Amino acid sequence: ALPAPEPLPPEPEPLPPEPEPALPAPEPTPPAPAQEPALPAPAVSEEAPAVPPPLGSETIRQRDARVARSMARLDDFAEFRRSRRDPDDGPIPGILLTNTDARELLDVVAHFDxxxxxxxRSEPARGYVAIDFARGQMQPTKDFDYISERYAKNTMYIRGPLRRNPLFRSAARELIRRFGIPARDLEVCFLVPRPFMAYLNWKAFKTCEQAGVDPAAVRVCKGALVRRGRTWVLRVEEFAMKDGRQIPVRGTG
Structure with missing residues (x-):
């Protein structure tokens, strides 16, 4: 069963929930979200933003291969591959994406699935709505198996209220209108493939270590993930500390 993220705290800039919340066991579920027929994604150059494939159109193996190709183009992927997780590292803060450009975000969604x-947020076991931003499609479902097989238990959020993000603003209005979810009860997040989540965890810990900051004192690392030609670059820009401080990150990450 997919663990549901806990509600975000009522702050100006939402932060990721504590890791590994437990989701109530769902009822027997239907097949993976079925999507309306859509034309194949247009071919794009290495520099042009990609278009994510229709939801449920790939096998897990195909999806993993696609994500692996994108991860291999991260600027510090070789260092990540050589790294080993130390159980004594302690808690690792999550990463909050600060990307605000809609095309840029869609590019990230496509390459890293x-x-x-x-x-x-009050009834996570009631089901979820799968969102396809590229095609403007939304599919309500209770297929928790679909996401538990493909994604990590932790979730990723975008910085700031939904109404301020061009990619999420219209989607939030449509979710409220079509599915009757009250705005105050609406939670929107990204699920992340396990291999990419492992990289994000490593990146957060490495940046804290380089900056001389205790990871246990950090609520979240804020940063943008952008493409420079063929290379993906994630630069942590700021630590949001548990004591409320915002510490800029300089020359690291």
Whole structure:
């Protein structure tokens, strides 16, 4: 069963929930979200933003291969591959994406298979809405197996309120209108493939270590993931500390 993220705290800039919340066991579920027929994604150059494939159109092996190709183009991927997780590292803060450009975000979604979903934070076991930003499609479902097989238990959020993000603004209005989810109860987040989540965890810990900051004191690392030609670059820009401080990151990450 897919663990549901806990509600975000009522702050100006939402932060990721504590890791590994437990989701109530769902009822027997239907097949993976079926999508309306859509034309194949247009071919794009290495520099042009990609278009994510229709939801449920890939096998897990095909999806993993696509994500692996994108991860291999991260500027510090070789260093990540050589790294080993030390159990003594302690808690690792999550990463909050600060990207605000809609095309840029869609590019990230496509290359790393981030899966946008919406649900009622008061009733997460009631189901979720799978969102396809590229095609403007939304599919309500209770298929928790679909996401538990493909994605990590932790979730990723975008910086700032939904109404301020061009990619999420219209989607939030449509979710409220079509599915009757009250705005105050609406939760929207990205699910992340396990291999890419492992990289994000490594990146957060490495940046804290380089900056001489205790990871246990950091609530979240804020940064943008952007493409420079063929290379993906994730630069952590700021630490949001548990004591409320915002510490800029300079020359690291």
């Amino acid at each position: 981030l899966f946008p979903i919406a649900f009622r």
